[in-house]
Amino acid sequence: MPRVVVAAFGNVLRGDDGFGIVVLRRLEETGRAPAGTVFLEVGTGGLALAQELMTPCDRLVIVDAMTRGGPPGRVYVLQVDDVPPARSVDMHMAVPARALGLASAIGAMPREVFMVGCEPADVDELSMVLSEPVMSAIDSAVSEVQNLLERPHA
Numbered sequence: 001m002p003r004v005v006v007a008a009f010g011n012v013l014r015g016d017d018g019f020g021i022v023v024l025r026r027l028e029e030t031g032r033a034p035a036g037t038v039f040l041e042v043g044t045g046g047l048a049l050a051q052e053l054m055t056p057c058d059r060l061v062i063v064d065a066m067t068r069g070g071p072p073g074r075v076y077v078l079q080v081d082d083v084p085p086a087r088s089v090d091m092h093m094a095v096p097a098r099a100l101g102l103a104s105a106i107g108a109m110p111r112e113v114f115m116v117g118c119e120p121a122d123v124d125e126l127s128m129v130l131s132e133p134v135m136s137a138i139d140s141a142v143s144e145v146q147n148l149l150e151r152p153h154a
Contacts, residue, residue: 001036002153003057005110006145007049009042009064009096015127016072016120016134020063023116023141030142034149046099053108060110061148062096063141065134066117073119073133075140077148080113112154116144 008024011017021041028039038057042049053060066076080100096115103109118141121131130138 002034002059003036003038003055004034004059004061004149005038005040005049005052005057006033006061006063006149007040007042007052007096009044009046009062009099011044012128013126015122015125015129016118016131017065017123018128018130019065019118019120019134019138019141022130022138023063023145026138026142027145030146032146037149042099046096046102049096049099050102050106050108053103053110054106056108057110058153059112059148060114061145062113062115063145064096064115064117065120065123066115068117068119070119071133072121072131073137075137075144076115076117076119077144078115078117080115114148116141116148 008020010020012021040052118134118137121133
């Protein structure tokens with residue numbers, strides 16, 4: 001049975017930065033994940049992801065707020081093809097690239113890595129509420145992650 005990790009980055013106290021955590025919790029509530037799926041709430045401490053990946057997995061799906069210049073609420077799905085190994089370790093590793101760099105350095109990268117992200121409107125204010133455009137994108141992001149969970153493995 002394939003092992004898949006769905007990892008959510010973000011801080012629920014920073015508005016739209018909590019996007020990944022909200023998506024992960026919604027996915028857990030649906031109960032539709034295939035057997036072998038592990039849900040991991042990384043928050044802002046990517047070291048937990050690197051530790052989880054020490055148990056080999058076939059696919060990693062990272063969910064996070066992602067600033068790429070689009071309109072707030074736009075959902076992105078990207079496949080990560082290459083991750084250079086980290087040269088140093090930051091104990092917080094609050095961004096996926098740093099956590100993946102550590103996983104690469106220790107030889108723990110999954111065969112397939114995907115990112116599902118959403119363009120944030122506001123991550124600077126202390127708030128536990130997502131902006132309206134980002135909240136409206138939650139269902140779409142959940143569907144994208146579910147599609148990746150059901151997709152045949154390479």
